[in-house]
Amino acid sequence: xxxxxxxxxxxxxxxxxxxxxxxxxxxxxxxxxxxxxxxxxxxxxxxxxxxxxxxxxxxxxxxxxxxxxxxxxxxxxxxxxxxxxxxxxxxxxxxxxxxxxxxxxxxxxxxxxxxxxxxxxxxxxxxxxxxxxxxxxxxxxxxxxxxxxxxxxxxxxxxxxx
Numbered sequence: 296x297x298x299x300x301x302x303x304x305x306x307x308x309x310x311x312x313x314x315x316x317x318x319x320x321x322x323x324x325x326x327x328x329x330x331x332x333x334x335x336x337x338x339x340x341x342x343x344x345x346x347x348x349x350x351x352x353x354x355x356x357x358x359x360x361x362x363x364x365x366x367x368x369x370x371x372x373x374x375x376x377x378x379x380x381x382x383x384x385x386x387x388x389x390x391x392x393x394x395x396x397x398x399x400x401x402x403x404x405x406x407x408x409x410x411x412x413x414x415x416x417x418x419x420x421x422x423x424x425x426x427x428x429x430x431x432x433x434x435x436x437x438x439x440x441x442x443x444x445x446x447x448x449x450x451x452x453x454x455x456x457x
Contacts, residue, residue, distance in 0.1 A: 332425070334418055337447040349377055353447045354404065356415050358427050358439035360384070363415055365404050367447070378406040378413055389413070412436075418444050 337352045346352045350367030353375050357363070361380050368376035380388035391406040391413065402422060404415045410432035416425035418441075425444060430436040 332418060332423075332441065333443045335443075335445050337445045339445055345379055345381065346377070350374075351447070352445075354415070354417070355443075355445040356425070356427065356441045357443040358441055360439060361388070361427065363427060365415070372447075375404055378404070380413075416441070417446075 337355055340352055340355060343352065345362075345364045346366035348369075350369045350372035352364055353367040353372070354365040355363065356365075360383055362383065364377075364379040364381070365375045366377035366379060368374045376393050378389070378391040378393070380390075382388050389408065391408045393406060402417050402419060404417070406413045412428075412430040414428045414430075416422050416428075418425045425441040426438040427441060428436060428438045
């Protein structure tokens with residue numbers, strides 16, 4: 296009887312270990328899937344008021360720490376004019392107004408706030424894993440992978456504020 300009980304306990308332990316490993320590997324797979332880029336249209340943000348008082352949301356990007364909005368110019372809703380970040384940790388974000396447009400950039404939005412530079416890459420054939428890049432006045436900086444990117448149909452060209 297002891298032998299049967301011992302075999303049963305070992306089988307049960309092995310079965311539980313196997314189940315635990317399969318659940319853990321399933322979680323890792325879901326994290327990897329969740330880490331990929333999701334794209335779409337800004338129509339998904341229909342009730343979002345972050346760009347209120349502007350020409351509306353032209354583009355939206357999300358990283359692990361930030362929700363990033365490119366708001367359109369009220370006089371020309373196809374042109375980016377404002378950069379607004381919302382920190383997911385609840386601290387105050389950044390709001391920058393562009394002063395000049397540079398239609399030749401084409402694959403990113405760039406805003407300057409004093410000596411700080413904020414750049415959001417636009418997903419494309421050439422940019423499959425876009426990032427938010429922030430450059431500090433001392434030349435150092437950081438980047439975060441963009442996990443979600445939404446664009447308005449009216450978007451034409453990125454901007455620069457120099």
